[in-house]
Amino acid sequence: MTDQTESGYAIGQAIREVLRDSPDVHRALARRLGIGVTDVLALDHVTFSPTPLGVVELGHLLGIRSASATVLVERLVDTGHLVKVPHGQDRRRLALHPTEHARAEVTAALAPLVAELRGITDALDAPTAAAVLAFLQQVRDALARFAHQPQPSD
Template sequence: MLRAAGDTRQALARRLGIGTTDAAAIDLLVSSPAPLGPVELGNRLGITSASATTLVDRLVRAGHLARAPHPSDRRRLVLQVTDHALDEVYAALRPLLDGVERAAAQLSPEQAAATAGFLRAVAEVMREYADSAPTGGEDGASPARTRGRNRVR
């Protein structure tokens, strides 16, 4: 399932004609409970501030993102996924969503309830795993990537 999820993100990016980091950025912005600015987005993606700025500029030029004033801090900006981008994402995901609906329709009510419970439990384990990961250093790099930088090969 984890490999399939990664493959699905890559396939979505190809269908949208964008990079996988761009697709990950859109996904993070759509699913975030609070508005994110460029710095927070870069931190969550594990990329540098300069890379985040380049990514945001590219997605704004493509019409996928818009910059907007922060709701409570006039000095900051937040990023919003545009309706255009949402329409493109949902259109690109339609075959996947239809396939999932067909698979779910084949389950009995008991199987559907058991499957839904299992998937909720797995999603919670995955969230706990993600939330417990060490945070990056000053440059935003993960400890694993930082460890490998100075290693002689």
């Protein structure tokens, strides 16, 4: 095996390990917030969606039925994590938004992890940081293509 092949394998293995550890991070955040993992994923989708999400869209993103998404959203509204507001383009619809309480709670819960990651990234020189960023964007794009690739049964 060449050095490039070995490093490519090691990088691939490291990516698999990061992906494998991601659910553990979601579970840890859910424990810190006192909510379920699906609730954490819902908050993440609502917070970072480029367009406002309604209950149905959120259900699709989470892979749950509309009725389950409605129950989840009502639970997050009741706990002060989400609010429902009129949709910007379609006043007949409601859009979901995280509350400031939710943002502050998540920020506080993630603070130790963010600080540790900041220390790691701050140690990179500018050219290395640019290379790492470009690499991670390419990995993210590859993951998104794989996740959204239609299957023969779709």
